[in-house]
Amino acid sequence: MSAAIEPIVGRYLHLDYAGRHYRLYFEEAGEGIPLVCLHTAGADGRQYRGLMNSAAVTSRFRVIAFDMPWHGKSSPPAGWQDEEYRLTADDYTGLIMAVIEALGVDRPVVMGCSIGGRVVLHLALRHPRAFRALIGLESSAHVDPYYDTGWLHRADVHGGEVAAGAVSGLVAPQAPIADRWETLWHYMQSGPGVFKGDLYFYGVDGDVRGEIGRIDTAQCPLYLLTGEYDYSCTPEDTLAVARAVPGAQVTIMKELGHFPMSENPALFLSYLEPVLADIAARG
Amino acid sequence: MGGGSAVADLGGIEARLAALPEQVNGDAVLLRRGRYLNTICQLDFGGASVLLRILDGRIVDVQRNPSVMPSADFAIIGEPPIWRRFLAADPPPGDHDLFAFLKRRELRVVGDLHPLMSHLLYFKALFACLRDAAR
Numbered sequence: 001m002s003a004a005i006e007p008i009v010g011r012y013l014h015l016d017y018a019g020r021h022y023r024l025y026f027e028e029a030g031e032g033i034p035l036v037c038l039h040t041a042g043a044d045g046r047q048y049r050g051l052m053n054s055a056a057v058t059s060r061f062r063v064i065a066f067d068m069p070w071h072g073k074s075s076p077p078a079g080w081q082d083e084e085y086r087l088t089a090d091d092y093t094g095l096i097m098a099v100i101e102a103l104g105v106d107r108p109v110v111m112g113c114s115i116g117g118r119v120v121l122h123l124a125l126r127h128p129r130a131f132r133a134l135i136g137l138e139s140s141a142h143v144d145p146y147y148d149t150g151w152l153h154r155a156d157v158h159g160g161e162v163a164a165g166a167v168s169g170l171v172a173p174q175a176p177i178a179d180r181w182e183t184l185w186h187y188m189q190s191g192p193g194v195f196k197g198d199l200y201f202y203g204v205d206g207d208v209r210g211e212i213g214r215i216d217t218a219q220c221p222l223y224l225l226t227g228e229y230d231y232s233c234t235p236e237d238t239l240a241v242a243r244a245v246p247g248a249q250v251t252i253m254k255e256l257g258h259f260p261m262s263e264n265p266a267l268f269l270s271y272l273e274p275v276l277a278d279i280a281a282r283g
Numbered sequence: 284m285g286g287g288s289a290v291a292d293l294g295g296i297e298a299r300l301a302a303l304p305e306q307v308n309g310d311a312v313l314l315r316r317g318r319y320l321n322t323i324c325q326l327d328f329g330g331a332s333v334l335l336r337i338l339d340g341r342i343v344d345v346q347r348n349p350s351v352m353p354s355a356d357f358a359i360i361g362e363p364p365i366w367r368r369f370l371a372a373d374p375p376p377g378d379h380d381l382f383a384f385l386k387r388r389e390l391r392v393v394g395d396l397h398p399l400m401s402h403l404l405y406f407k408a409l410f411a412c413l414r415d416a417a418r
Contacts, residue, residue: 146386151400158401165403169380173373228376231383 008052010073013066017098018091024099025073026066030058033132033280034108036100037065038116040138040259041202042152042163042195043186044072047113050265056273060280061109066099068092070194085197087115088205093122097130109279111135114233114258115202120222121212121241128219133279135223135272138230138258140237141244142207149203153193160188163195170258172229174267183262217247221282223275224248227256251275293328293363296370297347299416300333304342306412313412314340317405322398324406325355329362340405357394365389370410372417381410 010027027045029052037048045065052063067074070085096119100108109132112120117139124134151162164184171180187195215222222245226238235252242250253260253271260268307313317340324335334355336344361369361384368378369390377383384390392399399406 144386146382151396156397156401162400162403165400165407166382168404168407169382172376173379229379231377231380231386234377 006049006053007058008049012073013099013102015098015102017095020077022069022077023075024066024069026064026099026103027052028062028064029053030060030062032058032060032062034105035061035063035276036096036105036108036110037063037261038096038110038112038119039065039068039071040114040116041198042071042167042190043183043259044068044074046072046186047183047259047262049262050269051261051272054265054269057269057276061276064103064105064108068095070191070197076191085193087198087201089119089122089201089208092119092201092206093126096123097127100130107132109133109135111137112139113137113261115198115206117224117233118202118206118208121208121215122206124215124220124222125208125211128216131220133221133223133282135225135275136238136241137225137260138227138233138238139224139241140233141209141212141241143203143232143237145203146232149196149199152196152199159192159195160190163187163190167258170230170232171263172227172255172257174255175257175263179263179265183259186262212241212244215245215248217245221279222248223251223278225251225253225260225271225275227253227258227260229255229257232258249275293366293370295417296328296366296413299370299413300345300347302416303335303409303412304345306416307409308341310408310412313405313408316340316408317402320398320402320405322357323355324398325349325353325358325394326366327358327360328366329360332358355394356398357392357396359390359392361390370413370417372414374414381407 008027008029013024015022015024039045039047044067048065051057070076117136120134120136164187167187224238226235242248251271320337320340322337326333331348334346334349335342369384
């Protein structure tokens with residue numbers, strides 16, 4: 001037998017926000033510059049375990065990943081059984097700011113993927129001075145619909161199976177098999193309607209076209225990294241953001257898809273390292 | 284299979300379709316994934332088409348160029364060059380998944396989509412079989 005314990009520590013945060021009480025799960029590892037990580041729609045903070053187990057990262061950064069309400073080990077608020085979950089831009093940005101304040105984190109770097117990559121654009125617009133830098137993974141200003149999200153939440157279709165099927169093609173073919181299926185497992189474990197509710201932000205309320213030209217990278221550096229196999233947020237979508245935001249720095253990542261940090265952690269880290277080094281050098 | 288010859292123009296797809304039942308029916312994982320799947324799926328290649336009859340996850344019939352009134356639960360429709368790209372052995376980024384083609388409106392799905400959406404992982408694995416056969 002062999003055994004090992006990872007350096008990641010998980011705890012629960014009790015937070016009163018917008019008139020409701022939340023019990024939120026977060027994990028962290030490392031010391032140094034705070035790096036808050038935002039998971040994709042219908043998933044949870046486990047996506048960042050590769051990052052939190054990288055000594056090269058945690059020797060310089062305090063990596064924190066929290067599960068959004070309704071996701072992972074974070075509970076939905078009391079009364080959830082009588083409502084339909086639907087994520088809005090105001091709720092999403094407000095909650096991120098509340099969590100950062102509650103954890104006492106000063107001017108963190110925030111890195112988000114997919115809906116998280118979208119919301120960093122909102123954060124750049126609303127709170128540019130609150131962050132040391134922002135990193136958008138699979139970041140676009142909007143997304144064109146390509147399937148009816150109604151299929152994600154109906155009693156006659158297994159929500160976990162259909163969610164995993166819907167996103168399976170967004171994982172690059174080169175992803176290690178175990179990491180591909182771990183990524184899909186996260187989607188299979190999502191609560192009923194949660195993925196669909198997140199996509200309300202991704203497809204409707206979080207559309208930030210026409211506003212991103214106001215992002216000022218002099219106040220807050222913006223890095224964008226997108227996988228070449230991502231057809232949800234395509235490389236062209238990310239390049240369009242970069243064209244609209246002077247100073248944004250873009251990397252198109254080969255052999256990666258929509259979930260770089262979980263589908264192929266080692267390859268992703270090779271792309272992230274120069275970004276983290278740049279941020280660390282800025283002080 | 285029987286009928287016309289238009290399907291044969293799709294870069295060897297006819298032979299791959301002929302081999303599909305053996306591939307799928309010999310894959311225990313795929314059969315478990317599709318054990319409650321019973322449907323008729325039409326692949327429409329623009330002038331030629333194929334009906335896949337699936338029973339408890341097994342492909343029990345591949346009917347090439349069915350009658351003038353083919354009856355299927357749902358159909359996936361596209362022009363031959365699109366299918367050729369979609370079913371290429373190692374497609375480039377953007378050509379590697381059904382949903383990518385749906386997003387660009389290059390392939391369409393019509394009919395009762397419940398069998399497809401409730402068994403997305405099954406159908407994606409089925410298409411992967413068609414790609415594997417091209418290698």
